[in-house]
Amino acid sequence: MTPPRAARLDDMKNSRTTEGATLVLTVLIVLLMLASIVVVTGQLALSARRNSNDQESTLQAQYAAESGVARAQARMNAVNALMSGNLKPAAATTTPQMLLQMANLCGISTPTAAMSNLTGVTAANPLTLCSSSNVLSGFTPTTLAVAGVINLNFFTGNIDNASYAANGYTLSGDQTAAERQFWAESLLPGGVTLNGTVNDKTVSGTSGLTLTKVQRTGVDSYRLTFNVPDVTVSGASSDQSVSRKLAVSGVAREYTYEISRGSFAKYALFTDHHFADQASEDACAANASNCNRVTFTSNTLFSGPVHSNQNFLMQGTPYFAGQVTSAGCPPGKIVTNNGVESCNATATPGAYFQSTKLVAPGSMSPSSSAPVACSVTTVPCPPTNIINPQFAGGVNWNAGFQPLPQNANSQANAAIGLNADGSAKGDTGLLLNGNVDAIDFAVGSITPSGSSTATPAQFINYKMSGSATTVQLAVDANKTMYIKVGTAWKPAVQVGGVWIDASLPAAAGVTVQPFNGVIYTNGVVTSVKGPARTTASDPNTAAPAVASFSQMTLAATGTIHIKGDLKYQNPPCNGSNSVSGTTFTAAPCPNTSEKNILGLYSSGGDVAIDSPAKYGAANGVGKDVTIQAVLMASQGRITVDGYDQGTADGSLGQVKLLGGIIEKYYGPFGITDGRGFGRNFVYDPRTGDGLAPPSFPTQSSWETAFKLTSASGASTPTPLKLDGSYRQTN
Numbered sequence: 030m031t032p033p034r035a036a037r038l039d040d041m042k043n044s045r046t047t048e049g050a051t052l053v054l055t056v057l058i059v060l061l062m063l064a065s066i067v068v069v070t071g072q073l074a075l076s077a078r079r080n081s082n083d084q085e086s087t088l089q090a091q092y093a094a095e096s097g098v099a100r101a102q103a104r105m106n107a108v109n110a111l112m113s114g115n116l117k118p119a120a121a122t123t124t125p126q127m128l129l130q131m132a133n134l135c136g137i138s139t140p141t142a143a144m145s146n147l148t149g150v151t152a153a154n155p156l157t158l159c160s161s162s163n164v165l166s167g168f169t170p171t172t173l174a175v176a177g178v179i180n181l182n183f184f185t186g187n188i189d190n191a192s193y194a195a196n197g198y199t200l201s202g203d204q205t206a207a208e209r210q211f212w213a214e215s216l217l218p219g220g221v222t223l224n225g226t227v228n229d230k231t232v233s234g235t236s237g238l239t240l241t242k243v244q245r246t247g248v249d250s251y252r253l254t255f256n257v258p259d260v261t262v263s264g265a266s267s268d269q270s271v272s273r274k275l276a277v278s279g280v281a282r283e284y285t286y287e288i289s290r291g292s293f294a295k296y297a298l299f300t301d302h303h304f305a306d307q308a309s310e311d312a313c314a315a316n317a318s319n320c321n322r323v324t325f326t327s328n329t330l331f332s333g334p335v336h337s338n339q340n341f342l343m344q345g346t347p348y349f350a351g352q353v354t355s356a357g358c359p360p361g362k363i364v365t366n367n368g369v370e371s372c373n374a375t376a377t378p379g380a381y382f383q384s385t386k387l388v389a390p391g392s393m394s395p396s397s398s399a400p401v402a403c404s405v406t407t408v409p410c411p412p413t414n415i416i417n418p419q420f421a422g423g424v425n426w427n428a429g430f431q432p433l434p435q436n437a438n439s440q441a442n443a444a445i446g447l448n449a450d451g452s453a454k455g456d457t458g459l460l461l462n463g464n465v466d467a468i469d470f471a472v473g474s475i476t477p478s479g480s481s482t483a484t485p486a487q488f489i490n491y492k493m494s495g496s497a498t499t500v501q502l503a504v505d506a507n508k509t510m511y512i513k514v515g516t517a518w519k520p521a522v523q524v525g526g527v528w529i530d531a532s533l534p535a536a537a538g539v540t541v542q543p544f545n546g547v548i549y550t551n552g553v554v555t556s557v558k559g560p561a562r563t564t565a566s567d568p569n570t571a572a573p574a575v576a577s578f579s580q581m582t583l584a585a586t587g588t589i590h591i592k593g594d595l596k597y598q599n600p601p602c603n604g605s606n607s608v609s610g611t612t613f614t615a616a617p618c619p620n621t622s623e624k625n626i627l628g629l630y631s632s633g634g635d636v637a638i639d640s641p642a643k644y645g646a647a648n649g650v651g652k653d654v655t656i657q658a659v660l661m662a663s664q665g666r667i668t669v670d671g672y673d674q675g676t677a678d679g680s681l682g683q684v685k686l687l688g689g690i691i692e693k694y695y696g697p698f699g700i701t702d703g704r705g706f707g708r709n710f711v712y713d714p715r716t717g718d719g720l721a722p723p724s725f726p727t728q729s730s731w732e733t734a735f736k737l738t739s740a741s742g743a744s745t746p747t748p749l750k751l752d753g754s755y756r757q758t759n
Contacts, residue, residue: 086266090273093230093264097223098277101236101260102751107198108215108238109735112286114425115192116184118731124249127288127731130186131251133179135159135243147248152719155244155252163218164240170220174206174213184212216240218258231269234262246719249727250289257284260751277751290731292721294628294659297333297351297712299691301370301433302363303341306694314361318385323695325418330606332615333689333712334422338363338372338430342381344404348419348608350615351712352734354428355380370432378427382416390426398424419611433663433693434726437549437632440584443724444549445526446542456508458547460526464494467556468548468583470574472598475503475518477511486511487576489548494555502528506578508543546581546723553634554585558593565646568655568685573598575625575657582627582722588634590670592648594655599623602687602711616711626715627658628722635665635696638684640705643671653682654706659713659722661691668696672705679703686710
């Protein structure tokens, strides 16, 4: 049935009312959603702004903290530069004066008698003058810096004030007081205050070293031990809302600082004049564009310290595993007055890079410690023209001048049992007057007269020029000397410098003294060698010349001619050095505790390796001659006599040297066409730790260097520094 019209109108009205309400509700919901979106968008924008501000503050705090670490490293760099290159005790500083400075560092005003008792003292067995977790623990930077406090005398008395500014630190106000304050801060943990601002960001923190030991390792050698504590630095943002704390440690926790006037034996290479001969140097001094300098090339590999009193010339990629130093004395300016050598001109620090132009350290790029140069002006530099020397042990282009000795007086005295001051040594050597035809070393055993027991022995046979007699001596491990009489080995005593049968009338009343290993002659040694090879072309078939317990120095005023292999019974190293790219691999040295060592020293001639091309196979060295010794010619060269003779085919091989070379001029071994010998040098690391042939020449100047000690006990020069990696601690 159809509803009445009034009913239909009511239904339509109700429907429209419902539709209107729905529309209103929908509009309200949409408006509510739009409002919510606006609110959320606003909150997100505000949050983004807050996050951006927070990030900016965090970055500001991080930047400030890293700036504080940079400040700590800058102070470390200044300390390293001052102590490594500028702390130079005067050459006139005597042994007692240096001992006094070391005692003062310990806070002791007068050295005790025990500090001079060096019985058994070596680098491996040092005498400790003072030791503590912090030798200077009783001080603050303020109290340590007070004038009259003796602990800083070694530092303040041996550095020129101008050196501070040259190494990035300005001494303001009273120079003396400022210098004391610098060291008082630097030598105490937390002594250096890093507080300040960096572009309105706040920095706070401290740094400093810790001195833990002062030790004496020899008559004129000392060792200071430092710890490098962690450096912790805080940085805060400009509004102080965010802070960051960073910690950084030293590359090594412990460094040693070596102070020595030690033996020249410690060098892998030392040249007084860095030229092949005087004629080359004179030509260079007369005309700088006519300089034929000795050049270090990519074939140059040295695993120990290298020094020249002049300047080096670099080409290619020479590699130096030990510290490199040069004094920069100009050509023609090394002079000798009253028996003392010096540089008679202002030093010119720097090096030559395949050029006649000297490059000063400040002009080296990217830095003086790792210079890279190009031999042509082409940009970019062709790879074959790049000069990129590798200084793994550090380099100092402004080192002190190290004069070479002018005589062998100390060795002559030691040969007759005297110290330099004329007092008795308590042991004695062998003094030979005049030229010597031959000295032969060998290892074996003897049965002394009256004994039935064989004992290991070092044989020393010698024949004087003009004599038909070869004297045969033998020394046992207790340094007791024997002389062969007929077929018997009899105890010997020294009379007039030479050893004779102790039972002879001439020996009556003569005190038996141990042999000190020094052999001296005021003449030429025509031949020194070890046992002959069983196979002429193979050096491995030569028996040892120096016994495991033997330590000897052969010193002569004239030239010493090497005519055969000279090998240790127990060598510290074996094999050869090698380099691949810039990765250096040193010859293995597993036996650095061995004590056998030999030194050959000519004070007025050369140490000559006699080539068979000149002297014949019977009187010259063999192919790949092996020489295990430290060689020194203070007025001449270490050279191959006949280096430019023979067949140009490289058939003589190399001079395989285990030891070091110290010379006035850089002696040639061969030439590039294959005549002569090549060089295969391995540094004896024991000499860097204080081992030296007996009475070997010592330096008149003091040297200083930071070192790290490896697991094998070998010390390597290394810069004092932080490791550069940060640990965030908040």
